Amino acid sequence: MPELPEVETIVRKLRQAVVGRVIAEVKIFNPKTFVGDEAAVLEQKIVAVGRRAKMIEIKFSDSLYLLTHLKMTGQYLFKEGGSLVAGGHPTADWKEQLPGRHTRVEITFADGAKLFFNDMRKFGWLKLVSDAQRATIYDKLGPDVIDEELNLLYLKEKLSARKMTIKQAIMHNDILCGVGNIYACDSLNDARISPLRSAKSLDESEITRLLASMKKIIGVAIQNGGTTFDGMYVDIDGKSGSYSGVILTYGREDKNCYNCENPIKKITLGGRGTYYCPVCQK
DNA sequence: AATTATGTTGCGGT
DNA sequence: AACCGCAACATAAT
Numbered sequence A: 001m002p003e004l005p006e007v008e009t010i011v012r013k014l015r016q017a018v019v020g021r022v023i024a025e026v027k028i029f030n031p032k033t034f035v036g037d038e039a040a041v042l043e044q045k046i047v048a049v050g051r052r053a054k055m056i057e058i059k060f061s062d063s064l065y066l067l068t069h070l071k072m073t074g075q076y077l078f079k080e081g082g083s084l085v086a087g088g089h090p091t092a093d094w095k096e097q098l099p100g101r102h103t104r105v106e107i108t109f110a111d112g113a114k115l116f117f118n119d120m121r122k123f124g125w126l127k128l129v130s131d132a133q134r135a136t137i138y139d140k141l142g143p144d145v146i147d148e149e150l151n152l153l154y155l156k157e158k159l160s161a162r163k164m165t166i167k168q169a170i171m172h173n174d175i176l177c178g179v180g181n182i183y184a185c186d187s188l189n190d191a192r193i194s195p196l197r198s199a200k201s202l203d204e205s206e207i208t209r210l211l212a213s214m215k216k217i218i219g220v221a222i223q224n225g226g227t228t229f230d231g232m233y234v235d236i237d238g239k240s241g242s243y244s245g246v247i248l249t250y251g252r253e254d255k256n257c258y259n260c261e262n263p264i265k266k267i268t269l270g271g272r273g274t275y276y277c278p279v280c281q282k
Numbered sequence B: 001a002a003t004t005a006t007g008t009t010g011c012g013g014t
Numbered sequence C: 001a002a003c004c005g006c007a008a009c010a011t012a013a014t
Helices: A004-018 A092-096 A131-139 A152-160 A166-170 A181-190 A204-223
Strands: A023-028 A048-052 A055-061 A064-069 A074-079 A103-109 A114-119 A125-129 A265-269 A272-276
Touching (some): A004 A048, A004 A204, A064 A074, A064 A131, A125 A131, A152 A166, A166 A204, A181 A272
Antiparallel strands (some): A048 A055, A055 A064, A074 A114, A103 A114, A265 A272
16 A cells, blocks of 8 residues: 555654664564564664665664565554554454454564554565665665656656556656555646656656656655555554545546646556546646 | 455566 | 566455
8 A cells, every 4th residue: 555655654653663672572473474584683673764665674784674565555553561552444353452363473572562564465575684685676676756866867768768658657666666556646637747648758848847746746745644545554653644635636536636627537547546637637 | 246455576478 | 678568466345
């Protein structure tokens, strides 16, 4: 579920919660979720928490990192002391106890605090990597959408060869990272560009507009703590994001476009639900 | 019962 | 080699 703004929101809270804590125990309830030997992090202290693309990076040392990808339904929940974390997961029993039905990994710190990884659909993963393995993973990725490295020259060059639609292109991790389905739809609406256009057909002024819109929309989404639909995305303390209150297109089929008041249309593009305004997005 | 879901990855074909 | 489209991963709600 989470795109860059949701992951960034989690990372900022997680950083406050776990940096400096020492891992005492790791329980793995679903073996496929955890890649690597969890014994390697026992007695290890967390020195930093970061993000690259939609991955969370927990750093133990210059040669040991725990990378996490939440994929569609992964959640980190942090519990300190005896208080249960309240959350928005639609499954009732999730709120009642941790670990719960969807808890795949449970990390206990030396001081008794706990970090749970819940993931209904089991697509997400935690992976222990060396610095070299981490570099190999990151090297395959284009720049993050909020990086200065993602500029007009770079994007123009990358889009010029692509036959795919512009929407699929901005969601493509080889080109740029952090924009998923929701923010791709909203960015294209903000830039008044149709998701159906081929990437290579955009001229320089359109690419300039799209770039500005992506950075703007992602920034607004981070300020809002991301997007929560049906409680599927929650922060480590169970809180929802508020971007859905200012969302432009996603999930707004037949509602008015804020640019031109005509109805937002829903189509399927590359197998993904795509919302746009056929009138003002050219 | 069929469809849908905020994400990648790996496959075969061009 | 680079690119494209699409099935696969697994689960639950509507």
